[in-house]
Amino acid sequence: MSVRVRVVLTGILLVLSLLFALFAARATVSAFQSFQQERQQGDVQTIRPWMTIPYISHVYQVPENYLYDALHLSSARPSRRTTLQELAIRVHRPVGTVIHTVQASILLYRREHNQDHPRTLSRSGVRGGETT
Structure with a gap:
């Protein structure tokens, strides 16, 4: 191949590499923003087994004592x-039962x-069935 063809x-x-990198970066930023939005809304469906009570208390703005009481762990x-x-x-x-108890509390x-704190936010920005 000639040098010109190689260039x-x-x-x-x-x-193509730059376009792919831009596409991947945009998808990453979008996913991060979606995660942040869910976290700010405090969607209880995002509670996972690896989370601790202090972490949940902080993220969902519920007192730790309230969560411990709900789990009957106050003593x-x-x-x-x-x-x-x-x-x-x-x-x-079962961990699912514990998570459900925390979510309900x-x-x-x-x-x-x-x-x-709505559980979900539709794509149109309408919360919980409200209309604008």
Whole structure:
């Protein structure tokens, strides 16, 4: 191949690589923004077994004591680093049950304290069936 053909091919590959990198960066930024939006809204469906009570308390803005009480752990508090998975093992319950209890207690706390944290936000920006 001539030098000119090599330069052209290299240029085309470089442009394609840059386009791919831009596409990947845009997808990454979009995914991060989506995650941040869910976190700010406090969607309880995002609670996972690796999370700890202090972390959940901070992210979902619910007092730790409230969550420990909901799990009936007020008298024997686990370490602050204990995950929901470890708590489930400790209390001999499925982790899904523990997560559901935490989710329900967060929603109940919000209702009791009149906090406006929707569970979902539609693409149109309308919350929970409201119309604008």
